[in-house]
Amino acid sequence: MNKTICFFLNQEKIEIDLNEGSGLRPDTTLLNWLRERRKLTGTKEGCAEGDCGACSVVIGRLTSDNTPSWQAVNACILFLPMLHGSVVTTVEGVANADGELHPVQQAMIAHHGAQCGFCTPGFIMSLYAGWCAAIDFSNTAEIETLLSGNLCRCTGYGPIVKAGEALARWARPQWATDRLLGDISALAQMAGDTRKGLELEYKGQRYSAPATLDKLQTLYAENPSAQILSGATDIGLWVTKQHRQLPHLIHIGNIAELEAIKKTDGHITIGAGVTHQQAMDALAQDYPALQEIWSRFGSAQVRASARVCGNIANASPIGDLSPCFLALDSQIVLNKAGRRRQIKLDSFFIDYGKQNREAGEFVEAIILPRLQAGQQLLAYKLSKRFDQDISAVLMAGYLDIQADKITDIKIGFGGMAAIPKRALRLEAYLKGQNVPVIGEDEGAREAKFATDIAACLAEEFDPIDDMRASRSYRLLAAAQLVQKMFIEYRAGYTRLSTPQHFRSPEDFTPTIQA
């Protein structure tokens, strides 16, 4: 086990002994370390909760198959030891050493992408992450995805998007490419270190980062009150917002075995270390409906850090993936000291803050059934803002339709109860019916159908009133979403929430008529 963390910051090798002498607790955020210890004040704090992107930095890592990945992440909720084995670039490290500005910086100036300048370093880093990953800057939707986690209050974003689009035409300077290659060799150089794992303790806080599943099993079984940490996009806020003192963190981000996505004919298994971004990229063909849910899950920064299984394990009633996985009738694998049990996801969620999970047991993977012919998954997220928002209501519907008859249906809801929950009564009502026609005239049959849906939902859901939505809107919108699902089953996408559809007046062609 290493007791010293090691990473590169703007091409400089950093080694910190977090056990003694450094004065740094393991839960010190990267942002605070940069600003307070390194006096690198270009990286800004805008919210300390990963919602504004002003603190974005670019992290380079080697994935489990040894390919480098470059992603912007929020430094405000990233704990310093989580950087072990990575390369970090901050806004101060983007220009060439001789002062020549990088294309992302030149483009932002040329297109007047900064007014007050406070969010600008974060935008620079998101654009730089896209530049490192060589995304297609001629595709505006890709730029939007890249920038979804960066808030700007001055410009209205247009000039920043134009700066991004200009990068498609900008030459890639040799020095910048060379520097990237240098970062890759730094990653390779550290790879051996990462495989040893970390064990740190300072000022009453212990931080363990086991390097193998075997070690994780043992460690957690022996320390069942420790907190499992994956991407820190939730736990980070416990520290920055609630000022909680977490005595023992077990980070699972260095375990290659957990980073696998395995596909068989019938199932897809996602390991606990898989990030949302990795799952989104790998499962694009398998569940088209999840692409939108994932593309609206947090932001690019959050998807790069947060893990799919973390979204399940924290059992949040407003987590976006749980309702989808419920509709798919997924199973999860729980592991305690190597003893595994596989249960239906449905049975994992018991009540708010209460799951079917023993002390020392952790979520090792989720297993999703693959869709067969005639089977579909449709998913809908309602929130105040399309991107980077938490659902007011999320509905996912699995439909098995044969000869226009609903032979099987499973509907999962988020935001409607204290846990992510199946709409069993509604499913029973719909099963065996013909696919309802919901069209232009509000006929009697259609009206009855709408009433019945609302009645089923009102019987089995009792949602809360809060700042995201009222109880009555949640109930009403949930019923409307069921109707929408059948409209879309027949007519295709009829929604405003995707980047590909209905974004400009030209997208409203007469072919979309219901």
Place this chain on the structure above:
Amino acid sequence: MSSDLNKPIAHDSAALYVTGTAKFTDDILFPDDGLHIALGLSSVAHGKLVNVDLQEVLKAEGVVCCLTAEDIKGRNDASPVFGDDPVFADGLVSYHGQSVFAVVAHSAKQARIAALKAQITYEELPAILTIEEAISQNNLLRAPHHIEAGSVDKGLEGAPHRLQGQIKIGGQEHFYLEGQAAIAFPGEAAELHLHVSTQHPTEIQHKVAEALGIGFHQVSVQVRRMGGAFGGKESQANLPAIIAALAAVKTGKPAKLVYDRDEDMRVTGKRHDFQISYDVGFTNDGKILALNVEQFLRCGMSFDLSAAIADRAMMHAENAYFIPDMRVTASLCKTHTPSNTAFRGFGGPQGIMGMERIIDDIAATLGLDPLVIRQRNFYPDKGTSESGKPTPYGQPVTDCVIGQLVDRLSRDAHYQTRRLEIIKWNKDNPVLRRGIALTPVKFGISFNKTMLNQAGALVHIYTDGTIHLNHGGTEMGQGLFTKIAQICGDAFGLPIDRVAITPTHTGKVPNSSATAASSGTDLNGMATAAAAETLKARMATYLAAQYQADVASVRFADAQVYVGDEAISFAKAAMMCWQGRISLSATGFYATPEIHWDPDKAKGVPFYYFAYGAAVTEVAVDRLTGENRLLRVDILHDVGRSINPALDRGQIEGGFIQGAGWLTTEELVYGKDGRLQTHAPATYKIPACSDRPAIMNITLFESGGNPADTIHKSKAVGEPPFMLATSVHSALRHAIEGLITEGMPNLDAPATAEQLLMTLKGMAR
């Protein structure tokens, strides 16, 4: 010409921004033994402070001391005008989130953890939270004020059509990306120097001095830049600055207070939410004859700037329309919520929203295109025989261009064709509906309070021909410093890289007004030009004598000074003048001419001129969920002769999107206990990148320059474009027209998905 005037040059700090080297207040090098402050906030909306026990706070790790009302030797007040905003609650708390005490510690984290350990006992009192509650209990800050012209009641009675209605308009959090921040450095004896993220350094100087019981001369305040402000760092910066100063004086160490986001959103005031009701009389063809408007605004627990905001709301209640008989009344509702404050538009947006709702309602009643109603009621354009019709407060509108501007915009944006296409689409498509609207803006430029319309500048010329520029305006991202440097450089015939842009400092230019009311360039640009003229006159006199040329022949251009037949470099000219013992330092001063206001009669000429613009917005609404999206926006806006077209476009585009956020996704939710529940970006949603419209066409109206004698014939641009976003709300309402059984849907703001769907279902909250 080597001058950069009228060119779309980049913001002066652009290269610093993109490299992370632009220093904001919290980035200024701070000594390791400097101290950090966190606030202790009240957890009830209204109550007596029975006991504030800070023992556990003082024992916490890293804590140096605490501050309460008892530590204030001078005035316990952070208010801009009325003396009603305590720095620390003293005996009584008046809103949830009010500052009760502060903790001073060795790190911000230590201070924040310690602040949570306070034991505060309250005797809770009944709280008034909403406009409705304030109205029903007649809890007003002052008696309602009126602006009145003609005879409204008679006009209403005689009108062929009469209509009443109401709209509720939500408030808005500023959400500047940089939170409030202040650092106080103790100096010798009682002196104190502060770096504050503020739009109003002079007010900080005054409030800090008053709280400490010292003279203004002992306090200096500096600000290089703010990370956004939008009105939210006008009066709201006083509190953190005073507390940082108190801590610095008490400990003798530099002290810093930087609000974290939650603290910032809970403590500071926001844009006022309004309820507006109206009674309008009009003709068969939609000509408005008489209008009575009642505005109720939620001010919060104190005045702050609410009186002036209400004035501006009243003065924009008729927007761009001439209404012969009109009365507008504003009631300032006092509530146990944060004291609402300045925010881009300063009441104007709410006033204009009310008027545009009235127009839409008239159009629906008559079955006409709302644009037709708008055009029938515009103030007559300048140059027409009818020009010069008075506003309800008696100012003749002589510079109007809204008629021609709207004609051109509606033509260029194909408004009519698109409207017909949209109506057809909505007939055929039950789920996704579209809407379109064109709304105008007329916005009065000048501070409502005449005395504030003054500014100073300080210009030095060094002997190498470079310039040191300073003025009373502050930079918050709007590009003021760039524009003033362009003006200054142009005066001397120099490019702006010869002009040093320097931080605003109370020691350089005293007694400044806030950088607000869109006035930054108008006032400081003129003051700077005046200073430059003084210097040029001195140089010209001296150089003409040296070269035995006519003073009138001396010209400053192309980084040269032309004296008779000679051309010498500006640097050489500066050196010669110094050698000739000519003062190369001058101040400049400007006071806006012609304006006056009689508050008792509510009549006068408060504005030097008006800014005009209009926008066409097309939206889509999902009828099943209420989700909505901007599809296309076309804007035509009058900036006079632009000093910097790139910066002006930036203000227009950014202002519009900020306004669109106010009217769609940005919703402030207070709990029944008065606690702000949307106190972070997780729950308060400003527009994100994908919320901007796919198509956004922005054109600067070619007016030939401002008819008023402004700096280089430019027009103010900070606030007016914000109100172009009223077209978003009108378009959303257009999209759901005909979907309810009776009348027009009474859509309030913000039009969140929930608001839209519940309005459609007749279930709106």
